[in-house]
Amino acid sequence: MPRPEMFASNMGIEILYSVIIISVCLIIYFSTKEIYKLTSHKGVKYFRNTFLFFAIAYSFRFLARPFAFMLQLFETIKISPLLSRTVILIVFVYASTMALFYLIYSILWKKLDKTILSKNYLLHLAALILAIIAVFVKPELFLLFQLVAIIFTSVIVYLDYNKSKEKKIPYPLYIIYALLIIFWIFNILSTIIPNFFRTTQTLLYLISTVLFLIIFYKVITKIKK
Amino acid sequence: MSKRNRLQVIHDILKVISNHNNSIKPTPLLRYSNLSSQSFSEYYKELLEKELIKEAKDKKGRKYITLTDKGFVYLEKYKTIIGFIEDFNL
Numbered sequence: 001m002p003r004p005e006m007f008a009s010n011m012g013i014e015i016l017y018s019v020i021i022i023s024v025c026l027i028i029y030f031s032t033k034e035i036y037k038l039t040s041h042k043g044v045k046y047f048r049n050t051f052l053f054f055a056i057a058y059s060f061r062f063l064a065r066p067f068a069f070m071l072q073l074f075e076t077i078k079i080s081p082l083l084s085r086t087v088i089l090i091v092f093v094y095a096s097t098m099a100l101f102y103l104i105y106s107i108l109w110k111k112l113d114k115t116i117l118s119k120n121y122l123l124h125l126a127a128l129i130l131a132i133i134a135v136f137v138k139p140e141l142f143l144l145f146q147l148v149a150i151i152f153t154s155v156i157v158y159l160d161y162n163k164s165k166e167k168k169i170p171y172p173l174y175i176i177y178a179l180l181i182i183f184w185i186f187n188i189l190s191t192i193i194p195n196f197f198r199t200t201q202t203l204l205y206l207i208s209t210v211l212f213l214i215i216f217y218k219v220i221t222k223i224k225k
Numbered sequence: 226m227s228k229r230n231r232l233q234v235i236h237d238i239l240k241v242i243s244n245h246n247n248s249i250k251p252t253p254l255l256r257y258s259n260l261s262s263q264s265f266s267e268y269y270k271e272l273l274e275k276e277l278i279k280e281a282k283d284k285k286g287r288k289y290i291t292l293t294d295k296g297f298v299y300l301e302k303y304k305t306i307i308g309f310i311e312d313f314n315l
Contacts, residue, residue, distance in 0.1 A: 038277075038298065039306060043310060047315055
């Protein structure tokens with residue numbers, strides 16, 4: 001059982017981390033609204049949705065944490081918090097999978113068939129099934145899926161970059177995306193399995209925050225020009 | 226010359242209208258936009274739906290096309306939009 005002062009300190013870090021990331025994601029989402037309204041550009045749509053779903057995922061991740069702490073603090077109340085935590089975890093994993101799907105879509109949409117792009121509901125369905133598998137059956141399957149998705153996207157992006165070097169594709173951005181997803185997986189692990197990264201938690205939060213802030217800075221400077 | 230993308234074509238159509246004191250008839254607009262009739266119709270419909278342009282009639286009932294406020298904003302922000310899309314490779 002954690003000590004109350006440790007609980008308060010951990011919660012303080014959690015609140016700060018969550019508020020920063022959720023704010024950054026929502027600012028990216030809303031600041032690109034005008035560009036999307038003017039152009040109806042699919043890439044912009046998927047890019048915005050990525051950050052909307054990241055904001056939703058982080059909000060539910062933030063809610064999932066206190067439940068884990070509460071369960072350890074008050075061992076007598078078990079059934080209701082467990083049930084609530086399950087629902088929160090399902091929404092969290094669903095939203096994080098959708099964020100990953102949209103990030104992949106924002107890079108690859110030009111190569112995808114229009115009929116695939118129009119069947120958006122299949123993405124939501126797949127994300128929901130994955131969330132249920134991750135929470136009720138095996139978190140490892142979900143992790144494996146995320147890793148396969150990252151490797152697949154990385155290979156496509158690398159091949160695409162090699163083909164069109166003259167187009168000055170912002171390659172460092174892909175590295176940031178890849179790191180963002182890797183650290184996001186660590187985030188998921190530490191949420192599904194509490195205390196998974198107990199010792200390196202602060203470092204994990206710090207790197208994730210820096211990655212989001214880099215994207216945020218790039219978006220804001222581009223839009224303000 | 227490389228093929229114009231969708232955003233560029235929209236920009237060029239809006240620019241033609243703007244360069245004609247924000248008032249042009251459909252036929253010269255089709256000519257200046259360098260598109261086939263079919264492509265022009267599709268873009269024209271899209272621009273009306275998105276409220277980037279609007280149709281107006283003069284006293285003799287002749288149809289004119291003008292930019293809406295949103296159309297002017299598109300022209301103003303075009304470079305920012307393209308810069309954003311290219312930078313994030315969207």
